Amino acid sequence: MVDAHRTFVIVGGGLAGAKAAETLRAEGFSGRVILLGDERDHPYERPPLSKGYLSGKEDRDSVFVHETAWYAGADIELHLGQPVTSLDREARAVQLGDGTVVHYDKLLLATGAEPRRLHVPGTDLAGVHHLRRLAHADRLRNVLAALGRDNGHLVIAGAGWIGLEVAAAARGYGAEVTVMEPEPTPLHQVVGPELGQIFTDLHSDHGVRFHFGVRLTEIIGQDGLVLAVRTDDGEEHPAHDVLAAIGAAPRTALAETSGLAMAPRADGGGIAVDASLRTSDPHIFAAGDVANVDHPLLGARLRVEHWANALNSGPAAARAMLGQEVSYDRVPYFFSDQYDLGLEYSGWAPPGSYDQVVIRGDAGKREFIAFWLKDRRVLAGMNVNVWDVTETVQGLIRSGRQIDPDALADPSVPLETLS
Incomplete structure (x- = not known):
């Protein structure tokens, strides 16, 4: 009771x-x-x-x-x-x-x-979308299916996690996809330029078009429908729907x-x-x-x-x-699935915080672990199509120990021995 x-x-x-x-x-x-x-x-x-x-x-x-x-x-x-x-x-x-x-x-x-909003003309058009709530996903799922059936074109503003995952889903339905991103690579503020190219190649291999170093300046429409977008380099790109994937507040x-x-x-x-x-x-x-x-x-x-x-x-x-003693010290963690690529990321390595990126495995085959280091200490790790290593990666981060980068990069050296 x-x-x-x-x-x-x-x-x-x-x-x-x-x-x-x-x-x-x-x-x-x-x-x-x-x-x-x-x-x-x-x-x-x-x-x-x-x-x-x-x-x-x-x-x-x-x-x-x-x-x-x-x-x-x-x-x-x-x-x-x-x-x-x-x-x-x-x-x-x-x-x-x-x-x-x-x-x-x-x-x-x-x-x-x-979701953060695009502050450009045309955002009131029916074909402009955000993705944060279940109702958004309900609507967008139907939109992607229709775009796939009709050879329609989705423009995505932002090459972060949401933008890339929606791009993968849209290509799965057969929609044409163009991604606009002001940074020079996808996920630039998360994985840095060292790893961003891997995601460019992944999506390009699946037919996604990228335009880097540009921002949307206008969404062009007629009778409430999206027809195209303009970018700050003066170009115009065809579009039937637009997804704003520029982060959350x-x-x-x-x-x-x-x-x-x-x-x-x-x-x-x-x-x-x-x-x-x-x-x-x-x-x-x-x-x-x-x-x-x-x-x-x-x-x-x-x-x-x-x-x-x-x-x-x-x-x-x-x-x-309830009055219990709590110290919330969890290592930050997230995961992503895009096409046949699955990944897990642990830690925190914002731009400027690290001085070295070490790759363990074959980045070309998209089977590897990336480590972000500062003074030979692991700040973050991302395993791509390599599984059952999250606990070990987080252990390396928690230890705070200096680690030989060559040993970290060598697959013949068990990760468990480095923490």
């Missing part, structure tokens, strides 16, 4: 929020758990939106974190399609869009992120207007939290894409927008809300 004397409220119906609610019950919390989501769909995982579900390899039901009946069975009060419009820290209450006021003893903000409005401390934009922005995921208000915690963590392992502030962070930080925040 639920004890109504204590109420924990979770704002955000994504993976972080759902896993936090699950953990509260698993850890024995008997009070009310109220989960507030502004989408009408039950909490779901986002990777399939640009991977398996978008490509048609997985069905829609596969994306959900729990079956619908689980929430009632776990005594989770789930409110969907209801945005939270204000947060009153003094009263310890949030207000919903319909005026309902919900009081809390502890509050978790798991509001996630939202943390959804911090609720936290900002309530006066919670924010992380500097230079550190990724978001809600500033300590290693226990507690905000500047001792009764409020944050997890997932919106949280900027004072990371105890990396010694820096870090905001991570990937699936594993939502999966792990939601439960960590729940335990901290």
